[in-house]
Amino acid sequence: MKRLKIRKKYTKAMIMFICLTLGLIINIYINKKAYFNEDSVVTKIIDKEDEIKNQYQILLESLFDYRNEALLGKNEEMLKELYDIDKKTGLWAYEHEFKKMKYLENWSSKQGVKFNDIKTRVKIKKVKEKEEDLYGIICTVSTEYKYSYENQKNKTNIFRIGTYHYLNVKIKDNQYIITKEWYTDPFADSLNLENIKSEDIRNYILCQDVKNIELTSEQKKAINYAHRYCGAAADEEYGFKFNQNYKNFNPDGGDCANFASQIMYESGRFKKNSIWNYSNGDGTKAWVNAQGFKSYIVNSGRGYLIAKGIYQDIYKQAYDLKPGDFVGYEKGGRITHVSTVTGLDSRGYPLVTCHNTDRLLVPWDLGWSDKSIKYHLIKVNY
Template identity: 65%
Template sequence: MIEYKKIYRIFLVITLFTVGMNSIDNNYIYAQNKNIYQNELEADNQNKQKNTGTKNKTNDKTNNEKTKQDEKNSNTRQDKINNQNIDAEDGYKKNKSMNEEQDISKQYEVYLKNLFDYRNKAIMDHNEEILKKIYDTDIKFGLWAYEHEMKKMQYLKNWSDKQGVVFDEIDAKVKINKMREREKNLYGIICTVCTKYKYYYENQPDIKNEFQIGTQHYLHVRVEDDRYVITKEWYTDPFADSLNLEHINSKEIKSYILSQGQVQFDLSDRQKKAVDYAHKYCGAATNVDDKIYLINPNYKDFNSDGGDCANFASQIMYESGTFSKNPTWNYENGAATKAWVNAQGFKNYLVYSGRGYYLAKGSYEEVYKEAYKLRPGDIVGYEKNGRITHVSTVTGLDSRGYPLVTCHNTDRLLVPWDLGWSDKKIGFHLIKVNY
C-alpha cells in the first residue's frame, strides 16, 4: 500500500503540473484529486481499525501509538497534497496571466503595425499633415519624435532624388518584447521592427528592388478616442547620421546612376557561402522563415560592448571557408581580437594582411563611380572624424548595378551602400576582398 501511495503522489504531482501548464480548469482537477485522496484515507483508517480490533488487548498501547503516528503521517501527506494543489493553482494563475499578456501583446502588435504602416505611408507620400496626427506634439517628447520623423522624411526624399528612385511601398513587421500600462490608456512598449522598403528607378518602373532594415524601439503610446498616438519614441535610426543634411547635389550623380545597366556576375562557392550567411544572420533585418530577429548563437553579440558590425563582417568572411583564424584575427569562447571586433582594426587588418586591398576612399562624390566595381563579399568602411566607425559587407547589386550591403548596427539587409551615410563629414573606404 505504501508503494502505491508513493506512485500515486508522483502521478498526482505530474498531473497537476501538466494541467497547470496547459491551462486546463485546475479547480475541477483539484476537487477530483482531493476527493479521491480523502476516500483513500478513510478506507485506510477503516482497515486499520479492523486490524486493531482483532489484536490482543495487551498490544493496545503499541497500536494506539501506531495509530497516532499513522494519523500524523496522513495529516502530513494531506498537507503536502494541499501544498501541491496550491502550487499547481499558483502555476495555473501565472500561466493564465502570461497567456493573457501574450494575447494582449499579439493584439497590440497588430495595432502597432497599423500605426507604423500609416506613418510609413505618410513618409512615402511626403504628407506632413498625416504624419503630425500620429504624435502628441503638445508634449515635449512627442514633439521631438515628430520633428525627427520630419527630418527622416526629408532625407529620404533628398536621397531618392539623388538616386533617381521612387519608393512605392514601405511595410513593417512588429514584435513586442515588453509592454506595460504606465497609467490608464498609456502604454510603454519595447519592440523590434523589421521594415521592408520597395523602390524602382524612374526610367525602370517595371523592375522592383527591395531592402530591409531592423530597428529596436522604445515608445509610449496613448489610446484616445479609438486612436493611437505616440507621446514618446526612441529607436536605433539608420538614417541618424544624415538627418542634418539639407540638400544633396544630385543632378550629375543622378544622371550617372540612371545610365548604368544591370550587372551580370558569377560568384564562387565561397562567396555564395558568405552571402548566404550574411542574409541568414543579419539580426532584426533577417528574412529567414519569417523570423523577425536572428543572429548566430555561436557568436557573442558585441552591441553592449560598443557595436557588432565588425564582428559580423568577420563572421561572414570566416564562415565562407576562405579565411582561417590567426593570432591577430581571432574569435574564441566569447572573446575576440581587435582586428576581429573593432571597425578600425578590422579595416586595417584587411588592408595590411593582404586579404583585401583598397578600391577607393574619400567623399561620396569622390568614390561613387568606383563603387560600381564592388561585388558580393567586398567591404565598405564608413569614416567619421578620422576613424572607421562602421563596416558593411556587400551582398548584392540592384537593377542598376548599385551595390547593396548587409550588416549589424543598425541591422540592414541588401541596403544601398550609402543610404543613411550622406553627411558630407562622412568618408567611405571601398575594399576588395580576395576570396
C-alpha cells in the same frame, strides 16, 4: 481621398484593437477561477501575455504603416497626427520622423528612384501599463522598402531595415498616439544632401546596368550567412536573431565588425589567426573593432582599398564592389562602421548587409550621405 482611406484603415485597426482588449478583460473576468487553479495559473498567464503581445503587434503595425503612408506621401500633417506634440518627447519624436521624411525625399531624388511601398512587421517584447491609458512598449521592428528607378518602373528593388524601439503610446481622442519613441535610427548620420550635385549623380546612376558576376562557393556561403543572421532585418522565419554562437557586442559599443568578421570566416575562405580571432565569447581588436577590422584586412593582404573619399568623389568606383567586399564609413578621422556587400540592385548599385542598425540589401550610402562622412571601398580577395 487617399488620406481619408488611410485614416479609415487606421481607425478600423484601432476599433479592432479596443474590441480585442475588451474581449480579453471579459474573458478573464468570466473565467477568473480557472486563472487561479494551482495547476494552470502559470500556463494561463503566459497564454494571456502572448495574446496581449499579439494585440499590440496589430496596433503598432497599423500605426507604423500609417506613418509609412505619410512618409511615402510626404504628408507632414498626416505624420503629425500620430504624435502628442504638446509633450517635448512627443514633439522630438515627430521632428525626427519629419527629418527622415525629408532625407528619403532628397536621397531618392539623388538616386533617381521612387519609393513605391513601405511595410512594417513588429515583434513585441514587453508591454507595461505605466498609468491609465499610457503604455510603455519594447519591440523589434522590421521595415521593408520597395523602390523602382525612374527609367525601370517595372522592376522593383527591395531592402529591409531592422530597429529596436522603446516607445510610449496613449489613447487620445479615441486613437493611439506616440508620446515618446527611441530607437537607433539608420538615417541619423546623414540628412545633408543639399550640397551634392544630384543631377549629375542621378544621370550617371540611371545609365548603369547590372554586370554578370560569377561568385565563388565561398562568396555564396558568405552571402547566405549574412542574410540569415542580420537580425531584425532578416526573413521572419529566422526569428530576427543574430547567430547565438557569437557574442552580441552591441552593448559594448557596436557589433558591425564582429558581424563582418563572421561573414568572412563562415564563408570558409579565411582562417582565424592570432591577430584576427574570436573564441570563448571574445574577439581581438581586428575582429570586433571597425577601424581595427579595416586596417587588418588591408594590411594582411586579405583585401585592398579600391577608393576612399566623400560620396561625390568615389560613387562611380563603388560599382567595382562585388558581393563579399565591404564598405567602411569614416567619421572624425576613424572608421566607425563597416557593412558587407551582399548584392546589387537593378541598376547594379551595391547593396550592403550589416549589424548595429540591422540592414539587409540596403543601398550602400543610404543613411550615410552627410558630406562629413568618408567612405572606404574595400575589395576582399575571395
